Structure formats: structure tokens, C-alpha cells
Amino acid sequence: MPKNALLKTDEIGVFALGGLGEVGKNTYVYEIKDQIFIVDAGILFPDDDLLGIDYVIPDYTYLKENEERIVGLFITHGHEDHIGGIPYLLKQVKIPRIYASGIAVDLIEYKLGEHKDLRVPKIEEYKSYYSYNFKGVDISFIRLNHSIPDMFGIVFRTEQGPIFHTGDFKIDYTPVGPHAEYDKLANLGQEGTLLLVSDSTNAEQEGLIQSESKVGKSINELFTRINGRIIIATFASNLYRIQQIIEASELTGRKVAVFGRSMERAIEAGQQSGYIKPRKGTFASVDELNRYRLEETCILVTGSQGEPLAALSRIANGSHRQIKTVKGDTVIFSSSPIPGNQDPINKTINLLFRNDVNVITHGPITDTHTSGHGSGPDLKLMLTLIKPKFFIPMHGEHRMLKHHRGLAIECGVSEENILIMDNGDVAALTKDTIRQAGKVQASDVYIDGTGIGNIGSHVLRERKILSEEGLFSVVLSIDSNKKTLVTDPTVISRGFIYMKGNEELTSSLASDVKKLVLEQLPKKSYNELNLKQSIIELLTDKIYDITLRKPMIIPIIMHLGIN
Ligand SMILES: [Zn+2]
Ligand SMILES: [Zn+2]
Known part of the structure; x- marks a missing residue:
């Protein structure tokens, strides 16, 4: 009998503790030959109706109870909805090793440095051509494109056949940075993939998702057109975007000053890893900035989501110590609202308008942003390349998962071979069958500001x-x-x-x-x-x-x- 009572001998268990029915707290579990492989450990940023709650994390009870069977935590990429839960997981569960790559390693190390008294396991930095073997289970990686560098899908080669967990991805034929490894995807399809577990975030979108490099061009055009000072906000994790903003500034003869802790931190990490490559003298301190005319400057800030304490919000409401807006400034949001953040963003925009500042948000006329998640056609390309026998849509709210199922059927996956699951539902997989085997505990755990105690x-x-x-x-x-x-x-x-x-x-x-x-x-x-x-x-x-x-x-x- 396998040690998970829900599974029969030779069955593989697949379930999520977070990530199904929601966009956030991605935490997936693969049980193969009684070994537990965890993929990602994310947090969820809650809606406004969870008052005073900073994060939601999964219930780790199952992992705690089966601690001795855990082989490792495998991280696909460095976004908070994939790594933000790591400190809380480590607090409760002994993890022998964390496997992560590139910029994700820096972000995890930095995060763990902020949490004292943690049993921090060794962080093994994998490369896209590495593979690891755990008692007959072979693990390898496939580089894909996303809105943060170093995003890898994870391949489990099992006795029953290969399983592919995509992580977050979009198809970008002209990415900033390295291309996705499409050849590996095609080879996996040739091999005959048993199960595909794939990102559903933009399953409902039909149009193509803009290439990241196209956004760079449109930022260049904007920077050329704008006469006064530019204040631009984007996600600190999108190092490609930050580099494009730096290049646009250099192109138009602007000095760049950076405000906001997470942005400063990202730029530091990005320069170490080579994703951020400013020319000498591009970055300027506030004092240096004051020596230049306004139209020769660009201010790069956090706060694209209207976060009340972020640099942009403080600049907008006049409480920023160093930067005051002046008439003729242009504020660019190189971002799109994360669901639930529209209200605080509108508040910031209104304040900016009060200050007679021009505001440019992402829209049909100005491409200041693109999504990191593939739309319908991208997801179909993945399904077509991988040609999976069984399919579980992940990383999405229920309607996104259902939409993704529709796409899979269009691409030739049989309807009875697709499982739409909730967090905690366990799929049991053999080389010929997939079934819903039962449930493990998987509720929400709320973390209050201090991170002490659960609410x-x-x-x-x-x-x-x-x-x-x-x-x-x-x-x-x-x-x-x-x-x-x-x-x-x-x-x-x-x-x-x-x-x-x-x-x-x-x-x-x-x-x-x-x-x-x-x-x-x-x-x-x-x-x-x-x-x-x-x-x-x-x-x-x-x-x-x-x-x-x-x-x-x-x-x-x-x-x-x-x-
Ligand atoms: Zn992501
Ligand atoms: Zn994600």
C-alpha cells in the first residue's frame, strides 16, 4: 500500500494546496513512488474584503504530517505567488532542499534573510540542462518566457510516463532575453506525455499577448514624445521591463533615479545577474538629479498597484520627502491592475490629476504593458506541442480552468481525460487512467501584517x-x-x-x-x-x-x- 491512503499501488498522486480556483498561493504536490515533490510555495494577496490581512497561504498540514517523504521544493520562478510562502512553509515543515534557478535564487535568499530563526535548507541552483534523479524519478527543466527572467517548466519522468508542469508562461517569439526551449517541448510531445499541468490565467483571452520587446518599442516612442520629466511605475520583478525603461532613458538622454525598496532591491539583484545593464552614469542620486533639467530625468518607482506606502502613492499625495510633482510631469503606469487593485490605483491617478500631471496608463493606444501569461492561442500551442494523454488546468480561477479545458478538447485531448480540480482534490494517475481519489486538507490560512499567528x-x-x-x-x-x-x-x-x-x-x-x-x-x-x-x-x-x-x-x- 502506498503511504498516501488515497492512492493505490503504482498510482501517482497530483494535487494542489493552492493555485486552483484562484490566482495565487501556487503550491502543487506530486507524489511519485511514495516520494513527495513540492512545486512552488506561493502566497495570495487578498481582496479588500479580507480586512487587514496581508497574505493568504495554504494549509501545510498534509506536508507536515508527511514530512519525512518530502524530497524537495522545486521553484518554477521568482514571483510572489510562487515563492512568497516559502518562509511560512519552512517554519512549519522540514524541507530537505530547495531547487531554484537564476533570479529566483536571489529573491528567495533575500526573502529568507528577512525572516530570522528559520531552518533554511540548502538552495540548489539548477540550470535548464540539469537533471536530478530520485529513486527512479527523473526531474528536468524547460525554459519558458514569462514576465520575470528565469521561468522554468518542470518535467517528471516516471515509470508511467512523463509529466510536465508548465509554471507560468506565454509564447513570445521576440522575447527580451533568452528564447523558450520549444525544441524540448516538441521532444516531450514525441516521447508521449502522460500528463500536462498548465497555466490557465489568460485562457479566456483570444487575442495574442503582446511581445515584451514590442512594449519596449512603445516605451521608447513615449519617451521620445514626452517633453517634461517622466515618472514611471512598473512591477519590480519584471527586470526585462526595467531594463527597457533604462534603455529608453538612455536613448532620450535621461538620467534615472530609483525610488521604492523593492525596486532598488530588484535593480541590485538584476545588475548582479546581468539582466540590468545601465551605461555608466545612467543612474543618478536625488542630489545629482537636481543638477539636470526636468526633461533630462526619469524617475522609476514602485506603486503601480496603488499600494498606499509605495513611492508613487507618496509622490501623488505629496508626502514623499524627495520628489514633488510639478506641472508638466508625466506619470506612466507600465503595468496593469492586478484584480482587486483598481480602486487604490484610481485613487493615485486622481491625486496625480489634481497635481496637473499627465497620466498614461496601459491601453489600446499606448502599449505600456503586456501580460506574462499566454492567451488561448498560446495555450493551444502548448497543448499541441506536448500532446498530453491527461490534462489538469492549473493557476486560475474556476472559469479560467473550465475555459482551458475547452481549449484542450479543441486540441484533441479527450474530455474524460481532463480533471478540473479544487485545492485539496487528489488526482490518481496510472499510465492508462486518471481518477479523482479524494481530498486532503487544503484551506486558507490568513497572515496578518506582523506574520505572527494566524487570523x-x-x-x-x-x-x-x-x-x-x-x-x-x-x-x-x-x-x-x-x-x-x-x-x-x-x-x-x-x-x-x-x-x-x-x-x-x-x-x-x-x-x-x-x-x-x-x-x-x-x-x-x-x-x-x-x-x-x-x-x-x-x-x-x-x-x-x-x-x-x-x-x-x-x-x-x-x-x-x-x-
Ligand atoms: Zn509568474
Ligand atoms: Zn503565477
Whole structure:
């Protein structure tokens, strides 16, 4: 019997702890000959309705319980939705080795350096021509193009046949940087691939995804056309884009200054690895920048997603110490909104307009950005080259996965050989069959700002009530001996009603509470918990009747004269 009770002898287990039904926290598990291979360990940036939650990570319970069978963690590339969970995974689970390549190694090392007291395993830096063997399972890599350098798909050669996990990719015939290894993909197809697990993010898009080098051309054109100072925001991880911005600046005689910690860090790593190649004297400090005319400068910043503390947001709201906008500045967003970020981005754009700044966002007229994920035609090319017998769409919300299934059927994969799964669903695979074998634990774990402790759903519910309905508190001073109130109840409200101008409402609520307390206090059955509960009930009803709102109600009872 295999050690995963859901699997039969000779079956391979494939499941996700994160990444299915969502774009984020990609964490995939392959169980082959009782060995556990983890592919990626990402985080998810939550929607606005998870208040105060910075990240969501997968539940690592299954990995913890099967720790001794883990062979290693294999990283496809350095995006946060693929490496952001590593510190949390290492905190809970012993991982013998991390396999990563190129810029991902730098980003992981930097990330782990920020988390103290971690058992950090050796990070083995693989190259696209390396292979590793684990008791009859052979692992190799295929370079693909994406919006960060060094993205590799992972091939597992098993007794049942090859399995290919694509990672994130798009087809780019004119990439910035090295080409994808299409020959390896075609050879894998020739070999007869058993299972393809492929990126679904842009499965619904029909048009071709623009080449990264085309974006470079359009940035060049913009830089030539714009007369004043340029402030440009992009993703810090897209080193190719950053290099193109540097080249456009050099082409148009602009000095470049960089603001934002993650951008500075990316440029440092990019220069070490050779992806960022500025000419001598291109980068300038703020002091140096001031010696040039505005039209001779370019400011490269973080904050393309409207993040409130990022450089661009602070420049927009005037709180940046070194950079103030002036009339005639142009701000370029070389990015597109990550779902959920449109509101903060709009806020930043509005602030910029207030400052009389020109704003250019990515759109049909100005190609300031392109996606790193292939659209329908790209995904079909992958399916056609690999010609898999079985197919599991991954990395996407449910509708993207379903769309991807449609594309696979169009490309000749039989419908019964395709599994659409949720996180935790285990696929069991033999050389002839695929079936859904059951479920492992795979829920969301919320990480609060500090990263200390996990936040339960009840805390989130409270934050939601507080943010939407506000808080209403009533403070009682009770003389326990005389069983009476020392003073009239005091009412405090935050985010519910403005106290000034609503004195009538608050004093009527306070006197209702007073009446209730004076009734209950002398009773033999009196206890504090019951009193609090009846105050909450009374106020909830009254407040709802008058205002149609349900703020959080907190009675606070202080006892005086206890002997
Ligand atoms: Zn990615
Ligand atoms: Zn991704």
C-alpha cells in the first residue's frame, strides 16, 4: 500500500494546496513512488474584503504530517505567488532542499534573510540542462518566457510516463532575453506525455499577448514624445521591463533615479545577474538629479498597484520627502491592475490629476504593458506541442480552468481525460487512467501584517462589521454594594454615527440602557454576562429600528465598591 491512503499501488498522486480556483498561493504536490515533490510555495494577496490581512497561504498540514517523504521544493520562478510562502512553509515543515534557478535564487535568499530563526535548507541552483534523479524519478527543466527572467517548466519522468508542469508562461517569439526551449517541448510531445499541468490565467483571452520587446518599442516612442520629466511605475520583478525603461532613458538622454525598496532591491539583484545593464552614469542620486533639467530625468518607482506606502502613492499625495510633482510631469503606469487593485490605483491617478500631471496608463493606444501569461492561442500551442494523454488546468480561477479545458478538447485531448480540480482534490494517475481519489486538507490560512499567528475567520468577521457598520459602546459604572449605577451610562461611538448632532439619539439610547440596568441589578438572578447580553440585544434592536444599521455593540461594565 502506498503511504498516501488515497492512492493505490503504482498510482501517482497530483494535487494542489493552492493555485486552483484562484490566482495565487501556487503550491502543487506530486507524489511519485511514495516520494513527495513540492512545486512552488506561493502566497495570495487578498481582496479588500479580507480586512487587514496581508497574505493568504495554504494549509501545510498534509506536508507536515508527511514530512519525512518530502524530497524537495522545486521553484518554477521568482514571483510572489510562487515563492512568497516559502518562509511560512519552512517554519512549519522540514524541507530537505530547495531547487531554484537564476533570479529566483536571489529573491528567495533575500526573502529568507528577512525572516530570522528559520531552518533554511540548502538552495540548489539548477540550470535548464540539469537533471536530478530520485529513486527512479527523473526531474528536468524547460525554459519558458514569462514576465520575470528565469521561468522554468518542470518535467517528471516516471515509470508511467512523463509529466510536465508548465509554471507560468506565454509564447513570445521576440522575447527580451533568452528564447523558450520549444525544441524540448516538441521532444516531450514525441516521447508521449502522460500528463500536462498548465497555466490557465489568460485562457479566456483570444487575442495574442503582446511581445515584451514590442512594449519596449512603445516605451521608447513615449519617451521620445514626452517633453517634461517622466515618472514611471512598473512591477519590480519584471527586470526585462526595467531594463527597457533604462534603455529608453538612455536613448532620450535621461538620467534615472530609483525610488521604492523593492525596486532598488530588484535593480541590485538584476545588475548582479546581468539582466540590468545601465551605461555608466545612467543612474543618478536625488542630489545629482537636481543638477539636470526636468526633461533630462526619469524617475522609476514602485506603486503601480496603488499600494498606499509605495513611492508613487507618496509622490501623488505629496508626502514623499524627495520628489514633488510639478506641472508638466508625466506619470506612466507600465503595468496593469492586478484584480482587486483598481480602486487604490484610481485613487493615485486622481491625486496625480489634481497635481496637473499627465497620466498614461496601459491601453489600446499606448502599449505600456503586456501580460506574462499566454492567451488561448498560446495555450493551444502548448497543448499541441506536448500532446498530453491527461490534462489538469492549473493557476486560475474556476472559469479560467473550465475555459482551458475547452481549449484542450479543441486540441484533441479527450474530455474524460481532463480533471478540473479544487485545492485539496487528489488526482490518481496510472499510465492508462486518471481518477479523482479524494481530498486532503487544503484551506486558507490568513497572515496578518506582523506574520505572527494566524487570523481566524471570526476576527475577519469582526473587522468587517467594524469597517462597514462601526462601533457603539456603552460604559457603565456599577456600585455592587448598593446595586445601582454610580453615574449615567456613557456612550461612545466610532464610525457609526457622528456623536455631535446626534445627542438626542445617543441620550435616548443611554436612558434605555439605564432603565434596563436598574431593572436587572437588584434581581437575585443578576449576573454580568446576562446583563451584557441583554444590553446588546436591546441596543441592536433599537439602533436597527432607527438607523437600519448593525454596529458592533460593546458594553463595558466597571464595578466600584467591591469589598
Ligand atoms: Zn509568474
Ligand atoms: Zn503565477
